[in-house]
Amino acid sequence: MMTSAVVDWGRCICAQALQHEWIDVPRTVDGRPAPLTDVPRGRCVACGSRVYRAESLGRVEAVLKGRASDGRLAGP
Numbered sequence: 001m002m003t004s005a006v007v008d009w010g011r012c013i014c015a016q017a018l019q020h021e022w023i024d025v026p027r028t029v030d031g032r033p034a035p036l037t038d039v040p041r042g043r044c045v046a047c048g049s050r051v052y053r054a055e056s057l058g059r060v061e062a063v064l065k066g067r068a069s070d071g072r073l074a075g076p
């Protein structure tokens with residue numbers, strides 16, 4: 001997985017520049033821990049807001065809903 005790209009998160013609603021960071025999202029697949037790693041996230045150090053890329057959020061949501069068990073995105 002490519003993790004070298006730097007995401008420009010722009011600015012928070014409070015005008016503070018968002019900081020880029022990689023996080024691990026805990027999840028369980030078939031009863032076993034299988035965390036999503038290297039999920040890009042923007043974080044505001046001023047107000048604590050967290051911003052996810054739509055692409056990543058969709059992947060996380062799909063996992064949390066149990067629609068994707070092996071990293072594939074489920075169809076509509």
Ligand SMILES: [Zn+2]
Binds near residue numbers: 015016044046047
């Ligand atoms: Zn902020």
